[in-house]
Amino acid sequence: MLESEVVKDFLFETNAMCAHIIDQNGIVKFINKTYLEILGKKEEEVIDHPIGDITPETRSLSVIKTGKAVIGYNWTVNNYNMIASSIPLIQKGKLKGCFSYSVFMDIWDAKNIVDNLTQQLNMYRDEVHSVYSSRYSFDDIIGQAANIIDMKSLAHKAALHPSITVLINGESGTGKELFAHAIHSASCRKKMPFIRVNCAAIPENLLEAELFGYEEGSFTGARKGGSTGKFELAHGGTIFLDEIGEMSPTMQRKLLVFLQEREFERLGSHRPVRVNVRVIAATNKDLAEMIRQQKFREDLYYRLNVLSLKIPPLRERIADLPLLVKHLLLEINKDLKTKVSEMSVGAMDLISQYHWPGNVRELQNVLQRGIILADLDGCRIITREHLYFMKIDSEKPGFVSTNTLKELVRDYEKQILTKVLKETNYNKTKTAEILDMDLSWLYKKIKRYGLTSENTITSIKENV
Ligand SMILES: Nc1ncnc2c1ncn2[C@@H]1O[C@H](COP(=O)(O)OP(=O)(O)OP(=O)(O)O)[C@@H](O)[C@H]1O
Ligand SMILES: [Mg+2]
Structure with a gap:
């Protein structure tokens, strides 16, 4: 029959799978080219030979005994990892043999690659964590005065709600950064990165790339291969936006969009990136006054000010x-x-x-x-x-x-x-x-x- 010849030819020639057929006695009646290559044998060395002599570990022998298919098992032949299925061939209710095929040989290669990459990713995660981890806990915040104790207990509450955005306000040197570290350290995000971005120290035109990352060639001077932004690096952890009062109106708008959508696009890309980070912002500026002077967006202020900490000055x-x-x-x-x-x-x-x-x-x-x-x-x-x-x-x-x-x-x-x-x-x-x-x-x-x-x-x- 033409169709069966076509199928047979296809089965013989295909390199997408290894295939063979045995009769009800376990004798090989068909084997394809790919399988022969993997076995390192010629057709005449296999055809009409017992399969048990060629691949003793084969499951097809059990199929001709039980008449039941075995689907999707892993096995290895000559160091090739494969996923195989063996199906009984039944004609007019009688078991005639077994058809076996092993597919997706390279899925294992892919799996190895994924395993390697996962290993590398974990290594980089550890590295990011060691570079970007919080250094202080609540125990490092010294003070017994009622006003500082109140702030510590409020900050503790923030730590217990790992997704709440926190705005820390206070004069210079009062311990705003210390509080940000402590909140991260006491939260369930503590094993993930804590990344500080000083919004005042990075020139406005570079801040977007610094925060959101960029694709290769997205601007003059962009690094080959692009760059991962701080938001992506902080995934799972906390990003501390220090000196938020210094952020330009353009960046304020972009940050607002991120806080609303929880996703962003790298510079030069239209693929949205979703990250799970807690945002803690700090400033020594009077943001309410800045809003009045139209220097700070009111909508951003409300997005940031979900939980507000006002760190008391030392003289108080x-x-x-x-x-x-x-x-x-x-x-x-x-x-x-x-x-x-x-x-x-x-x-x-x-x-x-x-x-x-x-x-x-x-x-x-x-x-x-x-x-x-x-x-x-x-x-x-x-x-x-x-x-x-x-x-x-x-x-x-x-x-x-x-x-x-x-x-x-x-x-x-x-x-x-x-x-x-x-x-x-x-x-x-x-x-x-x-x-x-x-x-x-x-x-x-x-x-x-x-x-x-x-x-x-x-x-x-x-x-x-
Ligand atoms: N309550 C505290 N107990 C112990 N050390 C503190 C306390 N508050 C602040 N410090 C120390 O004082 C220094 C300044 O603190 P921090 O950098 O957190 O202040 P800040 O409010 O972020 O200041 P700036 O506005 O200038 O950035 C740090 O070395 C910090 O460890
Ligand atoms: Mg600071």
């Missing part, structure tokens, strides 16, 4: 100072490998009167300077004297500058010179002797620091 929780000082001294000493572990009552008194416009970050800087100066003095306690710069700077309301080591050393040098000059009643030769320095060098320093006897005496009085 000044009772927390001793706790914070203790905690920060430990941390800074660890960093600087110093052993200045205490603060005198006088110094504590001084810092309690200050109004801390730069909040905890400023306190950190002040303590760092204090530790360096105390250490240079061979002292394990920060005294009021080591914080002399606060006294001077506090004349300019609320300003304590952050200094480099060079500046700190210079400050210290000035302080020592002032002290010895006073002790020697402004006798330069004696001063140079005591400090074992060249007289001409001392003159230079006196000139550089403006240490006239008048100034010296004034500053000493201040330091008492």
Whole structure:
């Protein structure tokens, strides 16, 4: 019959599957080219031979015993993984043999590729996680004042609702980023990435690519192969949009669309990408005022402000100072490998009167300077004297500058010179002797620091 010849030819020639037929005694009556290739045999070595001699593990022998088909089993011949089916051939109610075919050989190759890729993906996930993981928990937020405790408990609630968008507002240095980390760490997303994007630090024209990624060739300078955006990297985790008040109107609109749709398109692509991320935004700006000035979109504000945290400034929780000082001294000493572990009552008194416009970050800087100066003095306690710069700077309301080591050393040098000059009643030769320095060098320093006897005496009085 023409049709059966056509089918037979097709079966013989096809490379999409291995096929063979055995009779009711298990003798091979047909085998196709692909199967022969895989077995590495010639047709005459197989035809009219028992299948049990060729592939002893075949399931077709059980089919001719039971008369029942076996569909979709995995098996391996000569290292080729295959999915096979064996079907009984029945004619007029009588079992005549078995037809077997093994298909999708390369599905296993595909599976291997997928397995490899999954492995790689997990590796990259781990890497992303190690680079982009949250570093702080609620335990790192020091404070017992009622206003900070309230914020911590509200933030805890946010942590329990892993999809709620959170807006954190507070003055510079109050701990907004710390709170964002802590929320992520306490949520079920903690094993996934925590990615911070500083909206103020990235030029407007690059922010979109940074957040949403781009396809190859989508703009001049675009990297070959394109780039994954931060939203995609954060998939499953949290994206922290810091300094959101600095976002341009265009980006505000794009962010709004993302928050509404929960999907976006990479630059240069029209394929929507869906991600599951929690958005935490932070700003030290008064967004309500910015809305009034039409600098911030009201609709975006409401999308972001699902749960709002207002972090209190340090001067509104000044009772927390001793706790914070203790905690920060430990941390800074660890960093600087110093052993200045205490603060005198006088110094504590001084810092309690200050109004801390730069909040905890400023306190950190002040303590760092204090530790360096105390250490240079061979002292394990920060005294009021080591914080002399606060006294001077506090004349300019609320300003304590952050200094480099060079500046700190210079400050210290000035302080020592002032002290010895006073002790020697402004006798330069004696001063140079005591400090074992060249007289001409001392003159230079006196000139550089403006240490006239008048100034010296004034500053000493201040330091008492
Ligand atoms: N309650 C706190 N307990 C311990 N450390 C704190 C606390 N608040 C802030 N800090 C520390 O102060 C520094 C500033 O905190 P953070 O960066 O979170 O502030 P911020 O509000 O994001 O500041 P900015 O507005 O300048 O970005 C960090 O080193 C942080 O660890
Ligand atoms: Mg910050």
